[in-house]
Amino acid sequence: MGESALSDQNRSGPKGRIVPTPSPGEKQRRWEPLTLEVSGNPAVSAETKVSPREAGDGGDAWSPELLEASETLRRHAQLLDLAHDAIIVRTPDSAITFWNRGAEAKYGWTKEEAEGQNTHDLLRTEFPEPFDEVQRRLVQDGHWEGELVHTCRDGNRIIVASRQVLQRDDKGQPVAILEINRDITRRKRAEEALKESEQRLLSIMDSSPSIMFLKDRQGRYLYVNPSFQTLCGLTPAEVVGKKDSELFPLPQADAFRSNDLNVFLSEMPIEFEETAIHDDGLHTSIVTKFPLRDTQSNVYALCGIVTDITERKRAEEALRRSEARLQAVIESMDDIVLEIDDQGVYVNVWTTNDKLLPRPKIEIIGQRVGFAFGEGFTSPILEAIPRVIANGRAESLEFTMGSSERQRWFLGRMSAIRPEAGARKSVCFLIRDITNLKRTELALRENQALFEGLFESSPDAILTTTPEGTIARLNAQTEKLFGYRREELVGKSIEVLVPERFRDHHAAHREAYRAQPRVRPMGAGLELFGRRKDGSEFPIDILLGPIAKDKDPVVVAVVRDITDRKRAEESVRELSARLLQLQDEERRRLARELHDSTAQTLSAITLNLSVVKRYASFEKNTRASKALAESVELARDAARELRTFSYLLHPPLLDEIGLAQALRWYVDGFVKRTRIRVNLEMAENPGRLPREIEIALFRIVQECLTNIHRHSESSTAEIRLFQNDQRVVLEVRDRGKGILSASLVQANAAGSKLGVGIRGMRERVRQLGGQIEFTPADPGTLVRTVIPLTRSNNPTQGSSAGR
């Protein structure tokens, strides 16, 4: 019975039943046609003889052969006394000729009582088919087997598996029938009971709201009940015959299978918590799995009962949360209600939270006011009671209790209770612990004070306005800075503080800010001015920040007077301009000095040496001759170096013939010195520009090319110089690694620390009202300078003839 199957009707129908089919082992145990080699001992078998004298009860004219055969059978059958089965030998007309001990034990008749009797009469045999049919089969096939019901001597009816074999003589005539009957009553009853039990199980399962299933040892579903469908939406027909791995995601199926195997292994019922994903989410189930046994007690399947506890889990969770909330509510209820009579005696105490009471309720009732709650409580209450009783008006009072470090605040509300006739007058006193509220209030007040202090003592003017720009608050510094009194500004538009010419713009900016409020400096990159009450203006910096409040958002403006800073910046600028100018002049002077004096002297020396060389006779002094020749060379080199140096300091060409030629000359020299190819693009005769502009542009080119040579690793550079009536533009670009972008940002920002060179360039350009930008050009960097050509810095003269 190790293998089981469900019949088709059982798979779908509610009235199904489980019918175990015989196991292969059992098939093997079926009786083969009887050879009587029962004991497995052929020696014994060979010696067996049948005694005709002992066959039958006489009377009948049995042939000697028949008797012989009967005797042989009987003899052989004697060996079977040892067997537990009932073994009977009878004649073809059912007269018992042999009755073994098994038959004696089973049926209750002794051998002596049974032999000679008609077996069917004696045992009141009930056949599963008509007797004639049994006889016919026996004769035809030589054997018959089937289940018979016999009645024993004591009236017990037993079921036997009967195997009957016909013995024939040499002529083929039936001579005897050997009947071996095995009592299968118990087994049959067990089978019946099992069948019945399974039937019951099935009907329970079919109608159970719980989800149930049967699986065989291989994990195939043998059965699922209709509720199974509610779990996973699969009908029994879709499930039966499949394994979990065909129905569920693998990790889940593995878990199920592993649980199943545990049940098969332990052969005990086991409860598991299994989770599975269904259409509506994760389900948690308690699954009880228990083994199913066949009549041989072999576990052939398991039954699972699934209780989906998802809802329960959810409910439990909800309950847990709800309880926690309730607990929190209870714990946060700080109210105590006291009923106090006109004599100041506690008549009753209620509280939602006993922990609030300094003493148990039972101890408080009947005591006078002052008990338990302490001194602070006593007098204000005793004073209030008669008032409240007299006026009938409720009163609120605040009082503190406890020592200073553990002091707590309470708010009490006392109201009169209308007494019943004859009862004492009393009041209801509701006390609420407001310590936390008080502490918050105190902290708030402290914060407020701190804020006020900071606000008022700030060296910056601080104003708050509505999003519409109406001034709400301002500090002392605002008054001082703008020259208004506080009350003159509150309620006014912030534009009062803006110079008239900017007011329209300001209002527009304010609207834009309102749309996107965030902390930021106002008018980044612009110069901002404030307007005093007297109409005078002063430079300011403004930082804006929104303050989020539930309602009425507020904008804070922090205004700083930067007059001093501007002044300082201006003087720094003036100073640096002056320094640059001085530097230029100094360079020019040095260049002149070197060029006009030192270099000339060197030239004279060279000429003189030449003369010496010509007239002096050094034929006898080659050493002197050689030294002289070297001196001439050295003087010439020195003159050349001096010239180059002085030109770099200040190219005389710049003053004499202008920027274009000076650039050409400089670029030529640069190319020779550095081997960097330079493409210089400009008009052939661009005309003279104001001297300061020419110097500035020349210096920028000089600075840029020097940087390119030193830092960029570029093998080429491009210079473009072009101009129109309004402006002159200079672009210098390299194709090297460029200046790092971070440095670029710095270079573009005012006050950059990126080297004196770039600052110098910037300052020169700034003084001329122009702009210089450093942008990454990928590869390389583009330095673009734009200088406006205003009337004031237009050239007045072509060239200034210098020395």
Add this chain to the structure above:
Amino acid sequence: MATLRILIAEDNRAVREGLREFLEAQPEWQVVGEAVNGMEAVEKARELQPEVVILDYSMPQLDGISAAARIRQASPQTELLVLTQHDAPYTARRALDAGVRGYVVKSDADRDLLAAVEAVSRHKVFVSSSIAQDVSLERGRSSNA
């Protein structure tokens, strides 16, 4: 061979005297006059009618180029040679354009000056070897403009 008469216009005394010695070391060459500025150079050229005037480029009162133009008016046969510190091809070009025949960079004087004076006296152009090539390039650039 007739004497070659030369006028020196140079504001630096040391150079002036050095030049005189240097030039007069040549037989048949005679420095007939010296000027210390452009105006004087024009005056002396008009008065002395030299065959060659050696002009400094940068001089007080009147620079060498401006002086050259006037000298050519005052003394048409006189050939002009600029002796200067400037080694920029552009200045050489400018000088040549103004009618100057010779252009010698001062640091090359001991090497080039004699040949230059010799050349211009024969009405030939001479440019200092160190910048000669760049000057011809300069000419190309000028003609393109």
